[in-house]
Amino acid sequence: MKFNTKNPQSKKRILICGLGNIGRKHVRILHQFWPGIEKAVMRSGFGPNCPETKLVEKQFFEYEQAINWKPDAAVIASPAPLHLEQALLLAQEHIPLLIEKPIGTGEDPSHKWQDLVRISLEVPILVGYVLRHDPCASFVKEKLRSNCLGPILEADFYCGSWLPDWRPNLDYRQCVSARRDLGGGVLMELSHELDLAQWLLGPIEIKTSSIMQSGLLEIDVEDQAWLLGKARDSNILSIRINFCSHPPRRNMILRGQNGELSWDLLSGTVIINSKNNQDQQFHSNGQTDDKFRYQIEHFLACIDGKAKPICSVSEGIHALNLVDQARLKSIQQEVSKP
Numbered sequence: 001m002k003f004n005t006k007n008p009q010s011k012k013r014i015l016i017c018g019l020g021n022i023g024r025k026h027v028r029i030l031h032q033f034w035p036g037i038e039k040a041v042m043r044s045g046f047g048p049n050c051p052e053t054k055l056v057e058k059q060f061f062e063y064e065q066a067i068n069w070k071p072d073a074a075v076i077a078s079p080a081p082l083h084l085e086q087a088l089l090l091a092q093e094h095i096p097l098l099i100e101k102p103i104g105t106g107e108d109p110s111h112k113w114q115d116l117v118r119i120s121l122e123v124p125i126l127v128g129y130v131l132r133h134d135p136c137a138s139f140v141k142e143k144l145r146s147n148c149l150g151p152i153l154e155a156d157f158y159c160g161s162w163l164p165d166w167r168p169n170l171d172y173r174q175c176v177s178a179r180r181d182l183g184g185g186v187l188m189e190l191s192h193e194l195d196l197a198q199w200l201l202g203p204i205e206i207k208t209s210s211i212m213q214s215g216l217l218e219i220d221v222e223d224q225a226w227l228l229g230k231a232r233d234s235n236i237l238s239i240r241i242n243f244c245s246h247p248p249r250r251n252m253i254l255r256g257q258n259g260e261l262s263w264d265l266l267s268g269t270v271i272i273n274s275k276n277n278q279d280q281q282f283h284s285n286g287q288t289d290d291k292f293r294y295q296i297e298h299f300l301a302c303i304d305g306k307a308k309p310i311c312s313v314s315e316g317i318h319a320l321n322l323v324d325q326a327r328l329k330s331i332q333q334e335v336s337k338p
Helices: 021-033 051-055 063-068 080-091 110-120 135-145 192-201 288-303 313-336
Strands: 013-017 038-042 058-060 073-076 097-100 125-128 152-162 204-212 224-231 234-242 244-256 259-264 269-274 280-283
Touching (some): 013 021, 013 080, 021 038, 021 288, 038 051, 038 063, 063 080, 073 080, 073 288, 080 097, 080 110, 097 288, 110 125, 125 288, 135 192, 135 259, 135 280, 152 192, 192 234, 224 313, 234 244
Parallel strands (some): 013 038, 073 097, 097 125, 152 234
Antiparallel strands (some): 152 244, 204 224, 244 259, 259 269
């Protein structure tokens, strides 16, 4: 099974499970950049019609039909509670997978995760933490590898936005992000920050956390979280995420013995200020969808045996474990209050 990532006319089949916001994005990007790849969607039957259905060759409502179509690969973009079930079903058929984050809900049986990890040793499975595919992330990773900041003393990750603005054409109260039964909540939706921290700084331990509902949104999940912890290479790690504030802001600041690195994720700019006055700046001109295109390029390369998944099943599970750690620490905080 070979994908030719150089030739957009390569005639292969990709199944997209779920036609929500991210599923539709994958359909559009595949249609634009790999028009020769046949696309099909696996749908629940409850979602509304959308223009992207005109860009696919097939629609399925039963797993057996989708598997009989013999896809060469699949993208799992359904709600998080369905991820593990769908992943096992498809991976057991030796179908390579791109599983959108989060990889699950944290409530799935551990032996099933072990099964998926075992299968991933033979079948390419990529977890879709798309920020790893941002050119700025690669730049930051390389600078940390070169130790340009010296020992990292502080690391601060922040992401704040207003949930109703995410998908202005939809009722935010009905979207996955806002519903506990669909695996929503700020910790799940913005677990990108947790994954990015562990990828850049090494294993992370959450020491304390505070998880809250601001009351500003009509939702049944948390919309604010503050996590304080320790990473392998930093003394203090802070992660602050919310989707109940204006204006949108997303950045990361690393402070070391020899300087400071600041990454504005919204503008795609990295600035390094060094004590030796050798300041540096890197800017990515890409748009949001470009990261998803780079992710698909990487996925196709993994299928072709030319790359290994930049985010493995085990790493996806670890990000989920960090969410569980944060929830546990927050509960312990509340219990210990006088």
